[in-house]
Amino acid sequence: MENNKVRLNTDWLSACGGCHCAIVDLHEKILDVLGYVQIQRCPVLTDQKDYPPADVGILTGAIRNEHDRHAAEKMRKSCKSLIAFGTCAVYGGIPGAALAHTREELLDRAYRNNPTTETSVPPGEMIDSLEKIVTPIDEVVDVDLYLAGCPPHPTFIFDALLALIEGRAPKAQDQAVCAHCQRNMDRCDTDRIQSYHEGIPDPSLCLLSQGYVCLGSVTLDRCLAPCPKNGVPCTGCAGPTMEILTEPNRDIRTEVADRMARLTRLEQPVIIKAMERSAKSHYSYAMASRMIGEKSTFLIRKWIAEVEESL
């Protein structure tokens, strides 16, 4: 029986661990999966330090140091097919957002002047130092499948694993977060952009209609919309929609402004101007990937490279 099971290895690179928790979060459904899958190496479940030969490999996190690079290569060698799992693995994710700061700034904030701990020195030579930039794993090893989401909702994980086990072709669903948001997109007289901390949004009305900048319509749905369902605008953690990724002229701020202008009395240029004040955060989850980094409407990667060069 064991021999018929799909052998699974997982590993985490520069990641928060949330993606591995999401795998465990399949709850009782994990038992269904365990009927078919033999988990060999998984940092949160097993004490296996090596990389035994496996059928499927799940890699979470991005590459920021020598260890990450080494682990990604080990996983690629040991697994027949490799899944980039979670936004960090697919686009660089949260570690990728660190590109908006220099390495010195990061070390200072994390180790020397961290407001929440008393650590006072950066780690010494025993630990690999930070590479210049964050690299999504598919720029280092070949990746067979991608599952975005920060982390992906267990519904999507379960469907993806089942598709793999059953040997059927996975079907890319490209609905946006709005598809699972319960709010009604009604036209309103709103004529002012609201900051996230202002007022209490109407629970049944789309946040855009109320003047809050919500990135739901420009974000791939791999989460079932928990944020807007709970009154918080979406910040795009699963990465941009397929349209934005594939078409160089489509951009988060113009797409959101177009829709928001149709739902409110705000003019598109006013919305764009307001959104540009927080431009650094729009692509924060995907800015390390080449698809976004080389987009003609996106300049952050270029600015950072210039700063790093000048150091």
Add this chain to the structure above:
Amino acid sequence: MVHVEINESGCRGCRMCVDICPTEVFEFDEPARKARVRESEDCIGCLSCSYLCPSKSITHSDFPVVKNFYRDLQFCRKKEAFL
């Protein structure tokens, strides 16, 4: 012939498809607050509705594919591998 479909549960009732379609393929169901396909046959396959739809809930099948020269081809290949 082009076939247009709306994923009903994903429709947020914004009416943007009704407004943008040049050939009035859609109509709005007021009591249900959802857009409906009125006449698939009238669709000219411009895909304006599918781009504008905030939830990406409109799908088209059987439309003539024109080579899209300004696409990011590298990502288009990757898209096939998205779970």
